[in-house]
Amino acid sequence: MDVDAFVLVHRDTWDRLEKLVKNRRRLTGAEVDELVELYQRVSTHLSMLRSASSDSALIGRLSTLVARARAVVTGAHAPMTGTIIRFWTVAFPVVAYRVWRWWLATALAFFALVAVIALWVATSPEIQSVIGTPSDIDELVNHDFASYYREHPAGSFALQVWANNSLVAAKCIAFAVLLGLPIPLVLFQNAANLGVISGLMFQAGKGAILLGLLTPHGLLELTAVFLAAAAGMRLGWTVISPGQRPRSQVLAEQGRAMVSIAVGLVAVLLVSGAIEALVTPSPLPTVVRVGVGITAEAAFLTYIVYFGSRAARAGRTGDVEDAPDTLPTG
Known part of the structure; x- marks a missing residue:
């Protein structure tokens, strides 16, 4: 994988997800759907980079972004029992x-x-x-x-x-x-x-x-x-x-x-x-x-x-x- 080319192609997607996460309290219904879709897409990007790149700064940034997006998507409704069982x-x-x-x-x-x-x-x-x-x-x-x-x-x-x-x-x-x-x-x-x-x-x-x-x-x-x-x-x-x-x-x-x-x-x-x-x-x-x-x-x-x-x-x-x-x- 050409990591530089991968970043250029997907940077706008990452930036858009970051913007939606920052504005999570003011999202419309369509924007919520978009955030969920982008979260899944960027999670896939992160998985690909983890296996193909040693750029710890880039992987760290995407990991943090995915974690923040996941917190928005799951909200406060994830049961504590699930965490304990896991x-x-x-x-x-x-x-x-x-x-x-x-x-x-x-x-x-x-x-x-x-x-x-x-x-x-x-x-x-x-x-x-x-x-x-x-x-x-x-x-x-x-x-x-x-x-x-x-x-x-x-x-x-x-x-x-x-x-x-x-x-x-x-x-x-x-x-x-x-x-x-x-x-x-x-x-x-x-x-x-x-x-x-x-x-x-x-x-x-x-x-x-x-x-x-x-x-x-x-x-x-x-x-x-x-x-x-x-x-x-x-x-x-x-x-x-x-x-x-x-x-x-x-x-x-x-x-x-x-x-x-x-x-x-x-x-x-x-x-x-x-x-x-x-x-x-x-x-x-x-x-x-x-x-x-x-x-x-x-x-x-x-x-x-x-x-x-x-x-x-x-x-x-x-x-x-x-x-x-x-x-x-x-």
């Missing part, structure tokens, strides 16, 4: 699905590190002596670890857990602006903590208690953290290697995807926190508590795979409809 069936799952390789790699690296640290702690009396005295370790593995889940009222404990887990996920998302470089450090700190306690518990013969208390909520909780970390690191990598499209365009798209991840994980971590406060310390048999955790994890992964793969096959990216293609500048 978020949970398209935007969040497809963004999570598209980062599955980063997500899986993050999980594998995390658990490998936990296993190495746990083995090191369990087989090294020198390391255990650095961690604490024998009486301190005995108190931890025989009392403190289990009592942690029972010493607070369920409601306040759920809120505390949700706030703590959300903070970890928020750090992963926020560190994306630093190319994602601090994210491995955040994961390392959490892996080290889990590895140390695992090593001490298994060395003391309390491995079953550890797994029985961590599995119900830990599967979903860690999955959410891995997703946040994966999305953050992918956004950081986008700055380094944007591919064939302009860096600003790709970065804007990935940045909006991070918003979807952040909002979606609020709900996921609420579920995880509720399980940790209500199921983990409950008198239910261990097999039932673990079953709740596995069921919640399986349900979440099935949800992501089903809706995410379906949206991906349909060519959806989870991005805001008619969103500008570049980051806003001052």
